Amino acid sequence: MEFRQIRYALAVAKLRSFTKAAERLNISQSAVSEQVKLLEEEAGFPLFKRGPRGIDVTERGRTFLYEAERIASDLLSLSDTARRLRGALLDTFTIGMGSGTAQIFMPRLFNNLEETMPGARLEIVTAPTKSIFNELHEERIDAGIAIESEPDRVPAGLVFDRLTEVEMALIVHPKHALARSRQPIDIGGLVAEPIIMNELSVGYGQVVLSLFTDLGIRPNILAIVDNIDTMKAIVQSGKGIAIVPRACAANEAALGVLKVMSITPARSVALSLFRRRQPLSRRKEGYLNALRDALKDEPSKAK
Template sequence: MELRHLRYFLMVAEELHFTRAAARLNMQQPPLSNQIRLLEKELGFELFKRHPKGVDLTTGGQVFLQEARAILNRIEEGSKRAARAAQGLEGKLSIGFTSSTAAHPLIPGMIRAYRGLYPNVELLLSEGNAGELTDEVSFGRMDLGILRAPVSQPRGVTLYRLLDEEMLLVLPVGHRLLPAGILVNGLSPEAIDAMPVIALGDLADESFILVRRHGAPGMYANLLEACEHAGFTPKIAFEIERMLTNINLVAAGAGISVVPASMRSFHRHSVVYCRIGEASPPLVAPITLIARTEDQEPTRQNFIELAQELGRQFRREQPPCP
């Protein structure tokens, strides 16, 4: 049985006349009658009662009519959904992000914009560190990752650098390097230009709190290189899993840390965010989208294109990193 047999049957059932049905199908009446006979033979029962003025549906034909319509409707709907999926308008998309990238306004704006453009794509969102997300994407267990740039590009993975974000030093309130009266109404300044500037070389005797190397390999390597260039190897007191924990531990007086500028709203009553001077290479935290190079699924490509465009818009609206 072929789909055309169902369509032939539906046309005859609508017209209750072979000649009129054949005309609507742009075919001759004898071939149409023959196809219906073959269909009846395959089913094992008659679909129509023939009489001189036309045909009527048999009881079996009436039941088969309902099923044939349902089948063709399902096929039509399935074809439409498949076409939408081929354009990235339907389906599923799994995206992982790090806690520090999620704090940047670009990311929630990106998710919101994608949902608005592609409401029938189910987004599966999760959090992890940079190493975990890179592995998940590399092995095909996740579609896309949003993270700080890794040290090197993994094989089979494409990196899309969306923007660079300035890194800030985080010191506990009352730290020896802070100027007096830095708090305003009990809070440290949130505006970048109002923050004190501290030279990286002045931190040689400090204890650092960092996200462990596998969790943020790019930022870890960037900081170590800049410190070495400033003439010292940083003393690392703690390596933890999530960047927000860095700030919590600084607030507790356990050491100092560096975080992306977008995290500067946390704990402003107990820590002070400072700009870092004299760093080479410059301490920046790129926001990077990663995807498997060979994976060209439309849902992924649509998200990548949107992310790149929003990244360009954000760079135009924000001052560049120093």
């Protein structure tokens, strides 16, 4: 199996279309179809089938592609390790990403990375929002992407540039009773549902908690975890529900392992690039400005 075959298949699963996948990958549709067919032949079973709303992932294909996505991520990390061991990269720029932001920003970040950060090695640290703030304050990372928080929750000396706004959405197991609804899910109706929460004092957890407390109710918290990947895994196992940025569950929704649903009242959160107020080195300031421009929504797309 080739890495490009897995990458093409994951694109088809996410976009539910060979045509759209080809456009996203900037290659011909025939090339996508051919490589996916070769992957299916080697796997020994079909990954996709045609459904009433486009391409659907088969039952075995769903399991296969879920594992393939994890392996693809590991391969990218391995490639970076090899470059580091060769000494091919000179400078190091370390950026922290708050829980759930990687899935939103990675495509933008790596689309033109060599142009954005020529001659540099990018190191990415994934951590909860509070840890991102602490790492910045202690000067262990150069910048951090996290949800905007109340001023008293952010250490003094940090400033930020807003990058984008994302919609918060409910995620449930596909067989959960709520998954059958065709209407946005009322937060007030979730009071008895066991919910998986993120850190409550800052970040997404603070936002989700406020959705309930603004209505004068308290959520039925089943567990509190420090990252969205764990939240999704628990919900995927059929234990509880969660409210996360919609974009963070796009891949799982495409693979059919999670159902993503709108909520009412609707809520969006702002994601921003945080940094220390004092300037970095001239070279790192250049990297930081280039990263901000690469990650920021275009004016026509900003909400």
